[in-house]
Amino acid sequence: MVPAQWYLLLAAAVFCIGVFGVLTRSNALMFLMSVELMLNAANINFVAFSLQWGNVTGQTFGLFTMAIAAAEVAIGIGIILVLYRNFRDTDVTSATTMRW
Amino acid sequence: MAAFDYAPVIVLLPFLSFLVAIGTAIFARGKNVLPKGGALPGIVAMAGALLLSIWMFVTVEAQGAYDQTLYTWASGPGEGTFTLTFGVLVDQLSAMMLVIVTLVSLLVHVFSLGYMNDEDETGLPRYYAGLGLFSASMLGFVVADNLLMAFMFFELVGLCSWLLIGFWFREPGPPSAAKKAFLVTRFGDYFFLIGVVAVFATFGTSQFSPIGGMEAFPVLAEEALTGSAEGINTFGFDAATWFNIVGLLVLGGVVGKSAQFPLHTWLPDAMEGPTPVSALIHAATMVAAGVFLVARMYGFYALIPTTLAIIAFIGGFTALFAATMGVVKREIKQVLAYSTISQYGYMMLALGGGGYVAATFHLMTHAFFKALLFLGAGSVIIAMHHNENMWDMGGLKERMPVTYYTFLSGSLALAGIFPFAGFWSKDEVLYETLVHGLGGSPLLLAAYAMGLLAVFFTGFYTFRMVLLTFHGEPRSETARNPHGVRWNVKGPLVVLGVLAATAGFANLVPVEKLTGANVDFLHDWLYHGPETLNGEHYSTLLHDVAGYTAADFSVLISAAVSLGMALAGVGLAWMLYNDPSPEEHTAKLGAVKDLWYHNYYQDEFQVWLAETGGLGIARGSDKFDQGVVDGVVNGVSSVSLFSGSRVKRVQTGVVSNYAALLTLGVVVLMVALGLYGGWFL
Numbered sequence: 001m002v003p004a005q006w007y008l009l010l011a012a013a014v015f016c017i018g019v020f021g022v023l024t025r026s027n028a029l030m031f032l033m034s035v036e037l038m039l040n041a042a043n044i045n046f047v048a049f050s051l052q053w054g055n056v057t058g059q060t061f062g063l064f065t066m067a068i069a070a071a072e073v074a075i076g077i078g079i080i081l082v083l084y085r086n087f088r089d090t091d092v093t094s095a096t097t098m099r100w
Numbered sequence: 101m102a103a104f105d106y107a108p109v110i111v112l113l114p115f116l117s118f119l120v121a122i123g124t125a126i127f128a129r130g131k132n133v134l135p136k137g138g139a140l141p142g143i144v145a146m147a148g149a150l151l152l153s154i155w156m157f158v159t160v161e162a163q164g165a166y167d168q169t170l171y172t173w174a175s176g177p178g179e180g181t182f183t184l185t186f187g188v189l190v191d192q193l194s195a196m197m198l199v200i201v202t203l204v205s206l207l208v209h210v211f212s213l214g215y216m217n218d219e220d221e222t223g224l225p226r227y228y229a230g231l232g233l234f235s236a237s238m239l240g241f242v243v244a245d246n247l248l249m250a251f252m253f254f255e256l257v258g259l260c261s262w263l264l265i266g267f268w269f270r271e272p273g274p275p276s277a278a279k280k281a282f283l284v285t286r287f288g289d290y291f292f293l294i295g296v297v298a299v300f301a302t303f304g305t306s307q308f309s310p311i312g313g314m315e316a317f318p319v320l321a322e323e324a325l326t327g328s329a330e331g332i333n334t335f336g337f338d339a340a341t342w343f344n345i346v347g348l349l350v351l352g353g354v355v356g357k358s359a360q361f362p363l364h365t366w367l368p369d370a371m372e373g374p375t376p377v378s379a380l381i382h383a384a385t386m387v388a389a390g391v392f393l394v395a396r397m398y399g400f401y402a403l404i405p406t407t408l409a410i411i412a413f414i415g416g417f418t419a420l421f422a423a424t425m426g427v428v429k430r431e432i433k434q435v436l437a438y439s440t441i442s443q444y445g446y447m448m449l450a451l452g453g454g455g456y457v458a459a460t461f462h463l464m465t466h467a468f469f470k471a472l473l474f475l476g477a478g479s480v481i482i483a484m485h486h487n488e489n490m491w492d493m494g495g496l497k498e499r500m501p502v503t504y505y506t507f508l509s510g511s512l513a514l515a516g517i518f519p520f521a522g523f524w525s526k527d528e529v530l531y532e533t534l535v536h537g538l539g540g541s542p543l544l545l546a547a548y549a550m551g552l553l554a555v556f557f558t559g560f561y562t563f564r565m566v567l568l569t570f571h572g573e574p575r576s577e578t579a580r581n582p583h584g585v586r587w588n589v590k591g592p593l594v595v596l597g598v599l600a601a602t603a604g605f606a607n608l609v610p611v612e613k614l615t616g617a618n619v620d621f622l623h624d625w626l627y628h629g630p631e632t633l634n635g636e637h638y639s640t641l642l643h644d645v646a647g648y649t650a651a652d653f654s655v656l657i658s659a660a661v662s663l664g665m666a667l668a669g670v671g672l673a674w675m676l677y678n679d680p681s682p683e684e685h686t687a688k689l690g691a692v693k694d695l696w697y698h699n700y701y702q703d704e705f706q707v708w709l710a711e712t713g714g715l716g717i718a719r720g721s722d723k724f725d726q727g728v729v730d731g732v733v734n735g736v737s738s739v740s741l742f743s744g745s746r747v748k749r750v751q752t753g754v755v756s757n758y759a760a761l762l763t764l765g766v767v768v769l770m771v772a773l774g775l776y777g778g779w780f781l
Contacts, residue, residue, distance in 0.1 A: 022759050031755075092755045099753025 007048030015041035028083055028090040032076045039069045103159040104166040107188045110149045110156070110198060111239045114205070117145035118232030125225035138228035139213055146206035146235060153198035156190050165191035165630040167245050167311045182300055189245030189308060192629040193460065196622075197242045197392060200464055204384035204471045205235040207592035211475050212376045214589035215482060221374075227267055231380065234260035238385040242392065247306035247317070247350075250396070251289075251296050254353065254389055258285050261386045265373035277372035284366035288356020295349030302333055302346060308396060309633050318399030319632050325403055325645055340404065347400065347407040350393070358390025358444045361418045365702055368437040375481055378433065379474030382440040383467045391447040391463055398456050399632055402641040405648065409543045412452025412533060416547030416554075419445030421700070423557035427564070428689070428696045431488040432477045435565045439514060440470060442554055446529045449551050453544050454648045455532025456638045457607070457623050462529050464622070465521035465603045469513035472596035476507035479589045480569060483582030490565065491684075495574040499582050502590045504570050506597030511566045513600040515559040516666040523663065524604030526555065531609070531658040536642075538651035555662050559669025567677040575681070613655045 014037055021034030043062045050058030080090055087095050121138035160166070167189045174184040190198070209231060216227055237256035244250035259282075266278030299306050303317040310316040324332050324339045334342040354360070359367040367387070371378055381387060394401060394411065401408060419442045426438030443466050450459035481488055483500055497504045513522035530551055537544030574580040607622035618624075626635040642648040676682070695701070750761070774780055 019763055023756065023763065026756060095755075096753035100748040100751045 001051075004048050004052040007044055007051075011041040011044040011048065014038075014044065026091050026093045028080045028092050031092060032073065032080065035072065035076070036069060039065055039072075103155055103163075104168070104188075104190060106152055107156060107166065107190050107243060108170060110152045110202070111236055111243060113145040113149045113152075113236075114142070114232045114239065115236035116232075117141040118229050118236060121225045121229035121232060125223075125229060138225040139209060139217060142209045142228045142232050143206065145232065146202055146209050149235070149239065150199070150202040150206050153195070153202045157195045157199050160190060160192060160195040161625075164628075165189070165633070167191070167309055167630070169245070169312060169314075182304060183314065184248060185246060185314075186249050187245035187307075187311070188243045190243060191309075191633050192626050193395060193633070194242050196460070196464065196625070197388075198239065200467045201235065201238050201242060201384045201388075204467055205231070205238075205380060207471065207475070207595060208376045208380045210588055211379070211478065211592045212374075214586055215376050215478050216374060218586065218588070219482065223267070227264075227374070230260060230264045230267065231377070234264060234377075234380060234385055238389065241389055245308055245311070247296050247299055247308070247397070250393060251292060251353075254292070254357065254393070255289060257386050257389050258282060258289065258357070261285075261370070261381055264377040264381075265370045267374055267377065268372075274372040277366075277369040281366040281370050284363050285356040288352045288354070288363050291349045291352025292354075292356075295346055295352065298346045298349055301335075302342065308399075309630055316399075316632060318397060318403075321400055321403055322641065322645065343400070344404045344406050347404050348410065350397070351407065351411065354390035354393055354448075355414065356390070357393075358387050358448065359418075359441045360390075360414050360445065360448055361421055362702070362706075364418065364422065364441045365699070365706060367441055368434055368699070371431070371433040371437050375433065375474060375478035378436075379471045379478065382436070382474060383471035387440060387444055388463060388467065391444060391451070391459065394448070394451050395456065395460055395463070398451070398638050399641065401451070402454075402456075402638045403645045405541075405646040408452045408454070408646060408648075409541065410452070412449050412544050412547040415445045415448025415450070415452055416533075416550035417445070418442065419449060419554040420550040420557070421445075423554040423561065425696050425699050426561040427557055428693050429561075430491055432480060432490050432493075432565060432569060433474075433488055435490075435561055436470070436473055436477055439473075439558065439561065442558060443470065443514070445554070446526060446551060449533055449547055450529040453529075453533030453547065454536040454639070454642045454646075454650075455529055457626050457635050458525065458528040458532045460626060461607050461622050462522075462525035464606070465513065465525040465600075468596055468603050469510040469521055469600035472506060472510035472593065472600050473514060475589070475592055475596065476503055476510060479503040479585050479593060480507075482585055482589065484578050485583060487576070487578060490568040492576040493569045493574075493579050494572040494681075495570070495579060496582060497570040500585065503585070503593060506593040506600075507570070508566060509597040510600045511562045513604075515562040515670055516555060516662060517559075517670065518663055519601075519604065521600050521602070521604035523659075523666075524607060524609070527655075527659045527662050528607065528609055530555075530662050531653075531655050534658055535650040535653050536648050538653055539649035541648070552662060552665060555665040556669040559666040559671075560673045561669075563670045563673035564677055567673060568682065571678060572682055573680045610655050610659045 018034045018037035018041060021030055021037065025031060025034065043065050046058040046062040046065065048058075050056060050062075083092075083095060084090050089095075117138075120141045124138060167187065169185045169187040171186045172183060173186065174182070176182050209228075212227070212231070216224060221227070234257065237253050237260055241250055241253035241257060244253055262278045262282040265281050266275045268274045269278075296306065299317055303315070303320045305315050305317055305320070307314045307316045308318065310319055320332060321339075321343055324334075325343070332339070337345070356363045367382075370381060373381070401411070422438045422441035422445060426435050426442065429435045429438065443462070447459045447462050447466070450456075450462060477488075479500065480493065480496060480503060483496065483503075484493060509520065513520035516522045516526040530548060533544055533548040533551065537548050605619075608619040609623070612618065612620050623635070628634060629637075631637065689696070698704070
């Protein structure tokens with residue numbers, strides 16, 4: 001069996017890629033995808049620990065996370081649509097009207 | 101006690117006339133809705149109040165005094181809390197004062213018909229509203245049964261004096277005089293207010309006499325000084341010392357209102373008001389309030405000889421001080437103003453000298469003859485087309501005989517000539533002070549000496565005024581053809597003229613001593629008050645607690661001496677001024693005349709004091725307020741504003757920046773937790 005720390009390393013790598021994407025990209029769609037990556041990094045952790053301890057609690061929570069991710073995507077897409085409608089663009093750096 | 105149920109009505113009637121007059125002044129502006137400009141409601145109200153007051157007087161005689169709490173507007177839940185009430189106390193003293201105030205006020209209302217209405221003054225509803233409120237507040241003050249209520253009405257009286265002195269507010273003088281009267285008396289009232297608080301803090305009550313479970317502070321003070329002090333907080337002082345402090349604080353208000361030195365400066369300026377108002381202020385309402393207050397709480401003052409001596413000394417000094425200034429004045433009302441200050445000095449002298457009855461007696465006779473003199477002066481002023489300079493008068497005797505003879509009656513009373521009212525009361529004032537002074541108080545003797553000397557000056561300035569105004573040859577065109585006055589001026593003058601001649605018969609102490617006949621009616625009247633509020637109780641207190649002893653001295657010698665002084669003054673005036681065309685003999689006094697004419701430079705001195713000391717303190721306080729107090733507040737707000745204006749720039753609106761800050765925050769948090777938890781070791 002592959003030891004749990006490998007999974008954790010994988011999850012950390014995926015999470016970091018997600019964070020990197022959020023910080024560097026300005027396209028809202030890329031944002032959404034990066035957030036998905038981070039959520040799935042968390043999912044990998046759940047499943048890895050589920051395997052480690054031999055119970056299904058982690059897998060259950062993985063399912064929850066997927067549901068939440070689906071909901072988040074639905075809202076995210078909605079936001080992006082509104083963003084596009086208002087600014088004719090999906091570049092998040094151009095939408096700076098909510099500022100001081 | 102059905103009669104006493106109507107006691108509050110005495111206060112409410114003039115208040116009602118105030119409401120009617122002010123209502124029409126506001127809602128029917130310019131339209132002459134009320135006949136006589138609002139005088140009639142005032143006259144009707146005062147007549148009603150006078151009748152009720154007489155009824156009260158008679159009922160007090162028959163049934164004794166009445167004290168009733170009418171309204172409790174703040175009650176404490178238990179021990180150590182205060183109950184604040186409005187109550188009515190009609191005893192011998194206040195019943196007498198009610199009659200005086202309502203009578204004088206009624207006559208002033210009638211006189212105003214001649215002085216204001218017939219002279220086509222404008223703003224009459226405002227004037228009569230002021231008179232109504234003035235009478236109502238004074239009557240409320242007179243029947244007050246506790247010190248706090250008395251203080252409230254005392255302040256109302258001050259407000260009304262401001263309204264009425266400044267009645268002709270479009271001219272430059274009256275508003276400034278009104279402001280001065282208000283501020284100077286307020287300076288004294290400030291101490292009075294602290295005194296009221298001190299009375300509450302010390303005794304937990306400010307009732308004048310005990311009723312319905314509430315104790316009275318003079319009684320508690322007496323118990324404290326005679327041994328059985330309970331529940332009295334003297335703030336670490338010796339009880340007698342503390343009572344002196346409280347007594348002097350309350351006295352501050354008295355000195356301000358009754359125009360005693362050094363707060364007398366407002367009163368001569370108050371002559372800027374309409375003359376009937378001067379009569380009301382000086383005879384029955386405002387100035388009398390101060391002396392009445394001391395008489396009202398005499399059960400407290402009689403316990404503290406130090407304060408009594410101070411009262412006597414201030415009184416005696418003021419009597420002499422003001423009388424000298426009256427000698428050189430040119431305006432008839434100015435002479436009367438200084439005589440008022442001087443006469444109230446006598447009342448204070450009597451109160452301080454242990455003569456409670458004498459002071460009350462003088463308060464009564466003075467109310468009549470001073471109201472008379474002011475109304476007489478008002479009549480002269482009408483005749484002279486509002487020229488008040490006595491040097492433009494002369495020879496008015498033949499042209500206005502009613503005014504002359506009534507004015508003469510008032511003047512004889514003021515000068516203290518036998519057998520007019522002032523003789524009896526002033527003599528008793530001096531006699532009481534003298535015997536208590538001889539009984540072992542040199543300070544009282546000094547006060548007596550000043551009071552006695554003032555008798556001479558009083559006689560002199562009074563008859564200088566009479567001779568300059570009415571005798572000799574007319575010295576101006578208006579004096580040759582004076583403006584006539586009608587019944588509404590003459591009527592009040594005649595009533596008061598008779599009273600000024602006869603009011604002294606209420607208390608003929610020298611006659612009683614001489615013949616043994618029981619004719620000291622006022623004495624008996626005031627000695628039959630409620631248990632803790634009568635003259636007998638006060639004289640016991642004076643003797644037992646304050647240590648006043650009366651020396652055995654013949655009242656006749658004292659009376660003869662003061663009468664002699666008065667006659668000397670009158671005689672000197674007669675010698676100098678009974679001349680068809682008198683000259684200004686006071687000019688011979690040289691520098692002294694200047695000193696007196698400028699009121700001992702008291703106004704200048706007080707202005708100097710205000711400008712150097714007062715202004716400096718005010719500037720300092722202003723600096724402290726603006727700099728330190730406001731500085732801290734403004735500093736806090738400007739720091740917040742500045743940091744806010746800088747920190748808000750974090751909110752760029754770019755979502756990536758927020759994400760970066762979020763990430764950074766989490767990383768910093770992780771590192772900090774790691775360091776704290778020792779993960780990296």
